[in-house]
Amino acid sequence: MMANAMSLLQYPAAAANAVVLLLVVLAIVAAMMRMVDIRKEL
């Protein structure tokens, strides 16, 4: 979808998609960090 938007020179739309996906990834990582204590596991 992002590649599609970029090939049509719709960079702002692709950037918005990227920001949304980045926020999702950060949210998932934050949730995992809350569930698992990495320092304890090492």
Added chain:
Amino acid sequence: MKRFSAWVTYLQVAPLTLVFLLFLVVPIATIVVVSFFDYTTTEIIPAFILQNYDELLFSETTWRTYLQTVEFAAITWVLTLSIGFHARLLRGVPCALAHHADGAVPDLHHSLLDLQRHPHDLVDPVPGPQRPCQHDADEPRPDRSAAGIPALFQFLRRPRLRASLHAVHGGADLQLDDAHRPQPARSGARRRRLGLADAGQCHPAAVQARHRHRLDLRRHHRHGRFRHRAHDERRPSAPRSA
């Protein structure tokens, strides 16, 4: 001096910080900024509009795409989990016992010390009562879950089991009765090969006894055998294996 060391710390951190800023923070900031721009078919117009997010989040295509991604991730997760942990999920399928290899010996072999054995009891052939985890000799198939192993080895063109990489049998002779107990190298031939010099190093008393050093046999108070050299003595406390 303290200020100087603080500067050194910043100097050490600086290169990675620069790389980080240049190749991670700046691009991401650019993407965030551009995501608010307006655009037409031919140009990108600097602005601050939320239309991009509006079109993205309220379009059915977006959510179908995200759902597809989640679906692929779930399939991958199930496959990797079942392949990686098939020993736990599918019991009976042979697999490497990596967690047993370095573990404690009793876990694997149920070894037990024959503490009830009398030290002077050299003729008693009656074995003690067997524990439930010990297999009988006449049992045709001691471990049901291991029954498929020979077929697997045949399939892998490896005719028989190989010796263990780990010295897990270090203390196994403690389980055996006298007839089967592996003898240390204390045979007559070896004793004859022992010169006076060797014996003198290990056993100072042997030098004084001259040619009679072989008679310097001592009764050890723990077991009913004779001892020739100092290090032939069996350690009374449990397994030697590391």
